Amino acid sequence: MVSDPVPGGDIIAVRDLVKTFSGPMGTVPALKGISFVVRPGTVTGLIGPDGAGKTTLMRILSGLILRDSGSVSIMGHDPGNDPLSVQRSLGYMPQKFGLYEDLTVEENLDFHSDLHGVPSSGRKGLYEPLLSMTGLGPFVGRLAGKLSGGMKQKMGIACSLLHKPPLLLLDEPTVGVDPVSRRELWEILHSLVRESGSTLFISTAYLDEAERCDDILILHEGGILGSGSPGSFRSEVQGHAFELIEGSGRPSRALDPVISALPGVIDTVLAGGHLRIVMEGAAPPRVPESSGGFRFQPVPPRFEDALMTRLWHSRKDLEQGRATRLPWVAGKRIQGGKGEQAIRVEHLTRDFGSFRAVNDLSFEVGHGEVFGLLGANGAGKTTTFRMLAGLLPPTGGSLMVAGEDVRKFPAKARQNIGYMAQKFSLYGQLTVYQNLRFYSSAYGISGKAQTDRIQEVLKFFGLTPYRDISAGLLPLGFRQRLALAASLMHTPAILLLDEPTSGVDPNARRAFWRIINGLVMDGVSVLVTTHFMEEAEYCDRLAIMADGGLLALGSPSEIKAQAKTEDLPAPTLEDAFVTLLSRAAVPSGLPA
Amino acid sequence: MKQALIRILELARKEFLALLRDKKSRTVLIVPPLIQLFVFSYAATFDLNHISYAVWNEDTGIYSRQLLARFSGSPNFRLVARVTHREEVAPLIDNRKVLLVLHLRNDFSRSILMGSPARVQALLDGRQSNTAMILLGYVQSIVSGFNDEIAVTRSVTPPIASIDLRAWYNPNLKSRWFIVPGIVGLLTLLISLLVTALSVAREREEGTFDQLMVTPLTPFQILMGKILPGFVIGIGEATLIILAATLLFHVPLRGPLDALYLGLFLFILSGLGVGLMISALVSTQQQGLLGAFLFLVPAIILSGFATPIANMPPVIQDLTLLDPLRYFLVVLRQIFLRGAGITLLWPEYLALLLIGVASLLIAGAFFKKRLG
Amino acid sequence: MNGFRGWGIPPSVVRIRALVRKETLQIIRDPSSLAIAFLLPFVLLLIFGYGVSLDARHVPVAIVQDIRSPDSEGFAASLRNSPWFLPVPYSDIHSAVEAMKRQDVSGILWFREDFGRELHSFRDSPVHIVVDGVDDNTARLVMGYLTNVWQVWISHRNERGRDLSVFPVTLGARIWFNPDNRSRDFLVPGLIAVIMTLIGALLTALVVAREWERGTMESLFVTPATMGEILLGKFIPYFGLGMGGMALSVTMGHFLFDVPLRGSLLVLGVTSGFFLSAALGMGLLISTVAKNQFVAGQIAIVFTFLPAFILSGFIFDIHSMPTVIRGITHIIPASYFVTILQSVFLAGNIPGVIIPNSIALILFSVFLFAVIHRISRKRIE
CATH class of the missing domain: 3.40.1710.10 (abc type-2 transporter like domain)
Incomplete structure (x- = not known):
């Protein structure tokens, strides 16, 4: 029997929940005795980096895995003992939602309706609002496999809503979804809570999504680092956030390591060319007189500031004081190939059959510049990126990288390029050392130079303790470092990065970008594709792509300025992105 | 040049480590070949050992007893029933209780004494037609042995001069001598296919292929790097199987080792070429496995591994000319059992070389096409 | 039952029907399933029918x-x-x-x-x-x-030459069921068992593993569908597909290769159903153990396909094998089915062969499904 949730009580109650997994590196605690409650009718966000234990928690709540100890109650039922009772009244959307790709949208809906015992008579009336809310109406006859990533996620939500569950668990519904679709997803979820009074429990790795929740639960390394409303988190750090507006004429990139080393500084991060600083107290950092004139200006705090502060208090041993300049690069001026520009793209076109993925694209990346390539899913970013790396030949136009024509890219010319894919793409079975050895010799480093370089890399990236561990078993942050290390060993003049830090915890992301910034100051040029706004903020210039062409080009502040309206006097980068795209009236979510 | 060589060696080293450090691919390379070696070697045999038979003896004389004693005394035959009526025969054969019923009429001994032909009737279950034929041969040889004995004891001249029958190379006609050298070829093909057919797909699935393509390594170096471990693993495992064949299964190895290893080398080359061709066409390991399987099954069946190519229809015989295993099986059996050397085998070597080079060239072309 | 307003059919039946319909649509739309079910048997039969012959001529x-x-x-x-x-x-x-x-x-x-x-x-x-x-x-x-x-x-x-001396003993032989001794007549029925193993075990193991890989299994698990319903939802469509492959093979064997069918189609159909249940049981068992297609495919080939090929008596007569190996053949369902098939095709409906071997197949199916029922839980650990 399905019992109604206890009126006024907690819809989810978790106490001292412990779960450990035994893996190849011994027993790993996934959840270290966590307790929390979720109030009915709220949107509660479970926030944490990859590997924090979010999915484990979600699966325990839905009865898919058993806990080691502690108690869990979902609407009065224990998912461990009585999973079917929980599952009857639960909507659950796993991270990789299982849509049947060979079935049409309607067939998927019918299938889930049947499984949940939704009577066939009222289905039309049930589907209509769901389809119009998700914008799937025109595509009921389309195979689910032919939908775009964002559409699939919406479709997954629609399927989990069919039986009107009082509680909906969503595991990272926005991962891999572009900002426009993400925004739409959140609107769907909010309207759902408004209309049906459902309770939503959502996990995410994107910190900026925290602000959209009623309550937040921060999961960090299997423990709860904090909980409360976004406002309560922000108020903790009210007055602690500053922005550097004048720094003796030196670029923010160069000042970042200087300022982050000052006492009382918890966090520094580049945001659209400016340096954003979070302090332990309510006063700006004190810069020694000798360094020249620095001016700071208070800025409104963000959720992320509070998170960084809590992290800083919880572990003091952070990446503080670690060198950020590669020892074999620092100081040397890197000559980025022959051309005047690091990358020059002119009238670039790429067709797949009759479909034009990239259409007459032109832009340039200067030496020592960080250039970001943004766009909705299917806008042509990945295609462009692969062409730049020489993995895909262009159909038309010219493409010069480091002064060489990519069309007839001699293998030798790839010596100038470092490439890091979004997905970890080193050999998981090989140890850290074996990977580094292989990639250094692939770039022609051999003999003593090789041994020395590998030693330096292991030390610099803090990988020495993991030297003989299979790369596939490394924690995510270390895998990221190893991938970067492998792409940097040959000191490339141009770095191509594809969403290098998505899902990585905020500290690791900062450490990663400090290294990149150091390289940029030595003359390395960087091209990043991302739909992750935190990464876009690190760029000097951005290109926003839509429908295979260029929609906007400029520095982050220029882009923001373009989107400024009366309703939105100070748009964030994401606001700007969404506004520009909707102005161009790109039908969102559909592959063109 | 030296630089290129170092890169190829490093690629091969990486390939090796990737194969051997991964539990999944290690299992794929080691477990199925071992299981097949043992199962095939023990199970794949045409020698009959446990022939269950029944006797319907209506004769009471001494000769019928003497003849039947030859059957019951043979280690290959096992008497399970004695029949007294015609009606009992059919159920025994129908229900697979026996493979053979021997029928001796009541005038059997009398006929022998009178010098007129005595007849023994053998009824055989033909559902396994091959078994039936082999069994008939066994029965025949027992009967002719008995004929000789009668001729000697009764000093009559038989109507027929006996034939001097000999089987060369495999005098006792042991199936194992035929099957086990074939297994060397079969497993070597399996291994060299698996090493290559899955390796590119695995790199694609794990994203390392892109990472590889952005390095200054040339496609030629990458291909060489993939082939080298195939050779080492293929020759290594083949050596193990050859050792097992000679030491464990006592198959004679009469020919020179240089001829054997030259053939092995050329055969692995062609196996790797086909494997690379498959891997250039597929994008996941599962498809790679399916592709290897789809090549392997016809390649084995049409190679003459279990059934002679000469028995196939002409069109299919022509088709077998494309099968590298066909040539290698000739090489193996010639060397193992006939003691042939290099000079006798050059047409096979040439065919293997041709298939190897052609498949590698096609694989290279497929790669080029896929990459751009 | 709880709150299924105006609903005539029990919800469990509705769920099974939905699962079966989903699976059927997937089979129809996925060319690789159809290829394994129909193209592969076709090619295998052609190769074996024409390529494999133990009859030496000329x-x-x-x-x-x-x-x-x-x-x-x-x-x-x-x-x-x-x-x-x-x-x-x-x-x-x-x-x-x-x-x-x-x-x-x-x-x-x-x-x-x-x-x-x-x-x-x-x-x-x-x-x-x-x-x-x-x-x-x-x-x-x-x-x-x-x-x-x-x-x-x-x-x-x-x-x-009017030489009157004769052999003391002459041998007269009669080979029942296959007097012409055509090896094709016994290879083709055996091949049908191999093909049905391929569909029942390999294909089923692969499709269930695919549900794990694509995450659809996780979504299925949080619905009210029970494990038994999910398994039945797999069993029914692949049973149909397997019988389809069987029908194709029998038709080809009979009309293309002139293999006689002396027993009745009914007996053939019923015994095939028993064997297919056992094969599907193996496929489902493999997929509950191996949750990715690669490993499932490996296990299915090594533990079901190869034994069906070598140890079932399809090419190599079980009588020829050493005692230990003959013992192993008793735990291979295909060996019972090959025995039935060779009898039904070449000899006829012989109760003494069909009944005991069918009982063995039924026991196998029951055993396999009991094991599956015991070890499969709606959990993803």
Whole structure:
């Protein structure tokens, strides 16, 4: 029997929940005795980096895995003992939602309706609002496999809503979804809570999504680092956030390591060319007189500031004081190939059959510049990126990288390029050392130079303790470092990065970008594709792509300025992105 | 040049480590070949050992007893029933209780004494037609042995001069001598296919292929790097199987080792070429496995591994000319059992070389096409 | 039941129906499932039907006559008339041996100088026959055929020459069910068992593993569908597909390869159903253990396909195997099914074969599903 949730009580109650997994590196605690409650009718966000234990928690709540100890109650039922009772009244959307790709949208809906015992008579009336809310109406006859990533996620939500569950668990519904679709997803979820009074429990790795929740639960390394409303988190750090507006004429990139080393500084991060600083107290950092004139200006705090502060208090041993300049690069001026520009793209076109993925694209990346390539899913970013790396030949136009024509890219010319894919793409079975050895010799480093370089890399990236561990078993942050290390060993003049830090915890992301910034100051040029706004903020210039062409080009502040309206006097980068795209009236979510 | 060589060696080293450090691919390379070696070697045999038979003896004389004693005394035959009526025969054969019923009429001994032909009737279950034929041969040889004995004891001249029958190379006609050298070829093909057919797909699935393509390594170096471990693993495992064949299964190895290893080398080359061709066409390991399987099954069946190519229809015989295993099986059996050397085998070597080079060239072309 | 307003059919049936419909749509839309179910059997049957034959025909045999005599000529002529041999004359024994080394001939028939004279002496053999023993099976057949031709020829000769001496004992043989001894007639029924193993175990293991890989299993698990319903939802469509593959194979075997079907279609259908249940049980069991397609495919090939191929009695007779291996064949469902198939096709509905083997297959299915029921939980650990 399905019992109604206890009126006024907690819809989810978790106490001292412990779960450990035994893996190849011994027993790993996934959840270290966590307790929390979720109030009915709220949107509660479970926030944490990859590997924090979010999915484990979600699966325990839905009865898919058993806990080691502690108690869990979902609407009065224990998912461990009585999973079917929980599952009857639960909507659950796993991270990789299982849509049947060979079935049409309607067939998927019918299938889930049947499984949940939704009577066939009222289905039309049930589907209509769901389809119009998700914008799937025109595509009921389309195979689910032919939908775009964002559409699939919406479709997954629609399927989990069919039986009107009082509680909906969503595991990272926005991962891999572009900002426009993400925004739409959140609107769907909010309207759902408004209309049906459902309770939503959502996990995410994107910190900026925290602000959209009623309550937040921060999961960090299997423990709860904090909980409360976004406002309560922000108020903790009210007055602690500053922005550097004048720094003796030196670029923010160069000042970042200087300022982050000052006492009382918890966090520094580049945001659209400016340096954003979070302090332990309510006063700006004190810069020694000798360094020249620095001016700071208070800025409104963000959720992320509070998170960084809590992290800083919880572990003091952070990446503080670690060198950020590669020892074999620092100081040397890197000559980025022959051309005047690091990358020059002119009238670039790429067709797949009759479909034009990239259409007459032109832009340039200067030496020592960080250039970001943004766009909705299917806008042509990945295609462009692969062409730049020489993995895909262009159909038309010219493409010069480091002064060489990519069309007839001699293998030798790839010596100038470092490439890091979004997905970890080193050999998981090989140890850290074996990977580094292989990639250094692939770039022609051999003999003593090789041994020395590998030693330096292991030390610099803090990988020495993991030297003989299979790369596939490394924690995510270390895998990221190893991938970067492998792409940097040959000191490339141009770095191509594809969403290098998505899902990585905020500290690791900062450490990663400090290294990149150091390289940029030595003359390395960087091209990043991302739909992750935190990464876009690190760029000097951005290109926003839509429908295979260029929609906007400029520095982050220029882009923001373009989107400024009366309703939105100070748009964030994401606001700007969404506004520009909707102005161009790109039908969102559909592959063109 | 030296630089290129170092890169190829490093690629091969990486390939090796990737194969051997991964539990999944290690299992794929080691477990199925071992299981097949043992199962095939023990199970794949045409020698009959446990022939269950029944006797319907209506004769009471001494000769019928003497003849039947030859059957019951043979280690290959096992008497399970004695029949007294015609009606009992059919159920025994129908229900697979026996493979053979021997029928001796009541005038059997009398006929022998009178010098007129005595007849023994053998009824055989033909559902396994091959078994039936082999069994008939066994029965025949027992009967002719008995004929000789009668001729000697009764000093009559038989109507027929006996034939001097000999089987060369495999005098006792042991199936194992035929099957086990074939297994060397079969497993070597399996291994060299698996090493290559899955390796590119695995790199694609794990994203390392892109990472590889952005390095200054040339496609030629990458291909060489993939082939080298195939050779080492293929020759290594083949050596193990050859050792097992000679030491464990006592198959004679009469020919020179240089001829054997030259053939092995050329055969692995062609196996790797086909494997690379498959891997250039597929994008996941599962498809790679399916592709290897789809090549392997016809390649084995049409190679003459279990059934002679000469028995196939002409069109299919022509088709077998494309099968590298066909040539290698000739090489193996010639060397193992006939003691042939290099000079006798050059047409096979040439065919293997041709298939190897052609498949590698096609694989290279497929790669080029896929990459751009 | 709880709150299924105005609902005539029990919800469990609705869920199973939905699962079956979903699976069927997937099968129809996924070309690789259809390929494994229909294209692969088709190709395998063609290759086996045409390519595999243990019946030697026109075997080249070298004939060496040291001295030509009417007797030796006569024997060579009778060889020429036999469908089994292709006599090739060689001038001396050395060139014939060379030819056999080159594998140009499979045997040598050597009439020695004193052939005519010693034809009647018992102790010396005027005829030497050497066969290439490398392929033992062919060698045995060649030996048997040669002896046979020799005996027939000499009997005729003696009759003509009014030589009244006869063999003390002659052997008369009757081969039941397959008097022409066509190996195709026993290979094709065996192949059907292999093909159904392929569909039942390999395909099913792969599709369930695919649900794990694509994450659809996790979504299924949080619905009210029970494990039993999910398993039935897989079982029913693949049972249908397997029977389809079976029907295709039987039709091809009967009409293309002229394999007789002496038993009834009903018995064939029912026993195939028993075997398919066991094969599906193996496939589902494999997929509950191995949750990715790669491993599931490996296990299915090594533990179901290969045994069905080698240990089922399909090519290699179980009677020939060592005791230990014969013991192993008892735990291979395909070996029971091959026995049934060979009887139903070649002999007819023989209760003594069909009933015990069917019981074995039913026991297998029950056992496998009991194990699956015990070990599969709606959990993803």
